[in-house]
Amino acid sequence: MTDFIKFCNKLSPLNQESVNDLLNNLKTKTYQKGDLLLKDGTVCKHLYFINQGLVKTFFYKKDKEFIMRFFPENVMFSILESYLTQTPSKFMIMALEPTIVTFIHQNDMEQLCTKHHCIETLFRKLLSIASLNMMKRISIMLEDNATERYNKFVTENNKLLQRISLGDLASYIGITQVSLSRIRAIK
């Protein structure tokens, strides 16, 4: 739980009262590899901080899987599409490793944003980071072909690479696993 607070405080300073209010609303849960933190069709009610482990957010089109993003330890995440609108999610969240998350309920977070200006500021910073990440992703998908996207991922996520299967990486990059295998073979 304290890592959650540390992370927040680093991003945007919180006063003592807001820290206490946050702490009072945090819960922690453990998941095994393969467990779903969120099933599609359900509303994402939580904002998560990942203490340990790795998750992927993804969705299916027909029987094909597409990965939106990987989240390793020490970052915050949620399914914004569902969390922000409180509508059923198109996306799912799955633990790729034994994972421990600390989370806060959307209702509580919303109230705390209203109550504490500094928490609203924190949330704004979180959304800023998410926006920057997604913007980067979009520009990469536009300007780079599969090989370049793969190389970029490798250099920028070197440490994650060993923890992600080839199939998952391919789904993230936006190609088939067979294509990615071929790309790797050519180098």
Added chain:
Amino acid sequence: MTDFIKFCNKLSPLNQESVNDLLNNLKTKTYQKGDLLLKDGTVCKHLYFINQGLVKTFFYKKDKEFIMRFFPENVMFSILESYLTQTPSKFMIMALEPTIVTFIHQNDMEQLCTKHHCIETLFRKLLSIASLNMMKRISIMLEDNATERYNKFVTENNKLLQRISLGDLASYIGITQVSLSRIRAIK
């Protein structure tokens, strides 16, 4: 200027004092078709509201152009990559039609976010919308091929379609103009 306030108030209610503070910091400017609102390599200092007209945000890789997004009248926009970090922009903003924008300086907006909780809330809502839009864009780029992306754009942006050139639409979809022409011919 008042359309700016109307838009904001609709998104997130503002008290009178914050409205006044906003109004005192707004400026309005007119651009001709083809004018740049922002050149790449410069820092995006403003958050814009578009009263009239149409702009595109885009970038170059070598001599190829890629379009991030179109913004028509009555929406807010900026180059978040640069605005949020106050670093030189990879992206440019160009008017595709005679365009009138009302805008606020990043310094001023930041101060107002600190001064008025309700303006911070407004900004959070703006970032939420941007995040949802980008999330949708990413999932479309993952799951849909060029033909599907084109069809989706046509049905969802029917009114914009007549105002955007084929080449620009292709750059947005992420294919060459020649490919898009072929896709349209097949239907």
Added chain:
DNA sequence: ATGACTATTTATCATTTGTTAAAAGATAGT
């Protein structure tokens, strides 16, 4: 209307990526 310029279409060929199937390699449980 004319000419100059720009945008769009069409055609051809090259390259990339998808699809399917089979083989090879890795992992976990017994």
Added chain:
DNA sequence: ACTATCTTTTAACAAATGATAAATAGTCAT
């Protein structure tokens, strides 16, 4: 060590998209 299962690689062919060039259509200034 052995099977069963899952992951990754390899191969052959199909489909989609890119690159280039030429033809057609549309736009704008005079």
